[in-house]
Amino acid sequence: MTAHLPTIPPYLRLLDELLSRTASQSGFASARVLVEDGARGLFIPLPFSGSRAPGLRVPPGEPLVCRALKSPEPVFGGGQELAGSCFQDSARIVVLRLSDARSDPVRILLLTDPGPDAEFTTVHSAALDSIRSLVDSAAATVLDAEEQRRRRRDLEHGRLLTDERAAVVERLDDAVAVADTMSAIVKVCAELTGKSVVLFDRRERTIAAAGPHSTGRTSMPTLATILQSYPSDAAAGSKPVVLAAGASTEMIRRKIVTRIAERGEHFGWLVIDEHPTPLRPTDEYTAARCARRIGAQFLSQRRIARVAWNAKSALTRQLILGTGAHEDLAASGEYLGVDTEAHRVLVFVQAPDGEREGFDQTITEHIERSLGVEVLSTRGSEGVILLVEASSDVASVIVVSHVKDALTRAAAAVCRSPGMIAGVSSVCEPAGLSRAYREAREVVQCADRFTPPATHRILAVDDLGPARVFLANGDLDALRRFVGDLLGPLLRDAPGTDDLLRTVQCWFDAGRSPRGAARRLGIHENTVRLRLSRVHAVTGLDIVGDAADQLSIQTALLILRFQGHPALDVVEETTTTAGEDVDVLCLTTTVRPRSAGNAPASHATPHPHSGPPSSPPGSTGTPPPPSTG
Structure with a gap:
């Protein structure tokens, strides 16, 4: 040949x-x-x-x-x-x-x-x-x-490059048509370039990763390591930048780094690794196109999330107010993936002054992650209302305790300064949410009036009992006079008066049981009876036999506990470590199971001392949930 x-x-x-x-x-x-x-x-x-x-x-x-x-x-x-x-x-x-x-x-x-x-x-x-x-x-x-x-060669090269770029756009269009997700775009980017691709968000977390083959594994340095050699003058643009490898950059292979930004907002980074094939001229174009598509995905997902958030917020208000037909609420819940028949704990949150925008969404997401349940929320001018889903196979007292713990952690992680107040209802059915809202709001009013703002204050309705209505709405000077008139002889620092106050508190906490109070105090039950008799003698109040006197003394003791009287067990101080290693002090209480004679005050049925059932938000007496801001 x-x-x-x-x-x-x-x-x-x-x-x-x-x-x-x-x-x-x-x-x-x-x-x-x-x-x-x-x-x-x-x-x-x-x-x-x-x-x-x-x-x-x-x-x-x-x-x-x-x-x-x-x-x-x-x-x-x-x-x-x-x-x-x-x-x-x-x-x-x-x-x-x-x-x-x-x-x-x-x-x-x-x-x-x-x-x-x-x-x-x-x-x-x-x-x-x-x-x-x-x-x-x-x-x-x-x-x-x-x-x-040379010109013909350049024209041919340009034609081939144009064809390759057109193929990139076509593949991206097909990927978006089939699966309009960021992970799908990252996968197509890896297939088009024949290289490993990783998508990072602004917090340097990996959102999606893909190799050139379906079974390929991706290995990438941390984003912090990669960005060490990223030029500062390129930070404001979205043009792909090729970063060199070497000892000075701590990278063994070159990288194409593209900043993902749309409408002036930075969302993350797209990184293409020079492995297993060398970089090609088309790779930078592919990175730029994929980054634009991913940026559009970020904006689209944000709009969808905002619409869903607003829709869920409106549904939350309807559930609390009890407005709308049952069938309409159920249909809205089904569309949004919300169980409108679920039992829930209502939380009324008053944010500290100067909290950043989006506080309601941030604390909602934090509690959802902490408890692993659905949390609905709505916000108005006075505060944030949360509806925390309660499991049917967990006791109400335990559910409330878990919610308070989650609120304590969320306050430490989310709030920039102390002063958050949260009132937590007991577990209730959808029909009881209006009453739960009023009661939780009264708890917040009590804490706001009587406790210092230097701490986060998280209290349950059952922690305060029916006295919260009196404390939340009564005149402050009149309340102080009420305590002085009722327990004045026990507040004069006379010998033994602190023991008497502490004994009365433990007697109530033990369900009016002398034996239970004695066990808490470490004394004989006859000593408890003797001290109760001395209280009767000093104050003239029949603490054992008169229900009205019992309610009056419980209310006065609650005010003293809020004020931090040294003889009483004030609300428990819980120190929670925030994300920046700062110890944040929270005031909370432990929900105690009550005896039949000391029933919780937040059920759907009327209370013995609370009068007729409370009106829902929006009726005369208690303001409705503030309009969504």
Whole structure:
């Protein structure tokens, strides 16, 4: 089989023949055309000009070249004149300028010969002058032809690049049509580039990752390590940046890093690793297009989340107010994925002053993650209302305790300053949410009036009992006088009065059981009875036999506990460590199971001492949940 040699264009053969004839007529071994490379400031051999030394590079400051550029005559050099120059491999040379001063690029003819004995005569000079214009025309033709080839090559490269980019856009469109998700876009990016791709959010968490193959694994340094070499002047733009590898960057492979930003908001980073294939020109375009699609996904998901949040907020208000037909509420709940028949704990939250926008959504998400249940919320001018789903197989007291613990952790993690107040209802059915709202709001009012704002205050309705109605709505001066008038003899620092107050409190906490109070105090139950008798004697209140006196004393003790009386067990102080290693003090209480005679105060049925059932929010007496802000 005969091998097919590449075809040499006629203009190249013509130039090669002219140079061979020129060298022969001038008495030199070889001839070549040098052209000026303006980008590098050198004279280099014209391609395909018969050069045997394609690596020859002649600086423009070479003395013989400078003389030739200024003279129309051939410039001869030889012997010691060539020592130390780029022509030192030749014994003698001749340099002749071919093009005129207006030509671009400048062209010169270089004749070289290793033999030092031959002479360069006027006959040789005349021969060069006669063939000079012909060689220059042939060289110009070669340059024009090479320029045309370069343009065709660039056009073909541009066409291929355009086709590749069109394929990128088409693949992304197909991916979005099938699965409009960020993970799908990351997967397509990995397939198009043939490399590992990772999507990070602003908090440097990995959102999605994909390799070039479905079973491929991705291995990527931390985003903090990658961004160490990210140029600061590129931080404001979204153009892909290629980061070099090396010891200074702590990366073993190059990375394409693209900042994901849409409408002036930064969402995250898309990182393409140079593995397992090298980077290609199309990879940066692919990264830019994928980053734009992912940015649009971020905006779209945010809009969807905002619409769903607003819809759930409206449904929450309807559940609390009890407005709307049962069928309509159930249909709305089914559309939003909310069980409108679930039992829930209602929490009324008063945020500290100066809290950032989005406090309601942040604390809701924190409690959802902490408890692993659905939490509905709505916000108004007075505070945030949360509806925490309660499991049917967990006792109400335990559910309330878990909610208070979650609120304590959320307050420490979310609030920038102390002062959050939360009132927690007991577990109730949907029909009892209106009453639960009023009771939780009264708890917040009590805490706001009687406890210091230097701490987070988280209290349950059952912690306060029916006295909360009196404390939340009564005149402060009248309440202080009420305590003084009722328990004045026990508040004068007389010997033994602190023991009497503490005994009364423990007696109530133990369900009015002398034995239970004695166990709590570590004394004999007869001592408890004796102390209760002394209270009767000192205050005139029949604490054992008169229900009205019992309610009055319980209310007064609650006020004293709020005020931090040293003889009483004030609300429990719980220290929770926030995310920034700052200890945040929270005031809360432990919900105690009550005896039949000391029933909780937040059930759907009327209480013995609370009068008729409370009106729902929006009726006369208690304001409705504030309108959504």
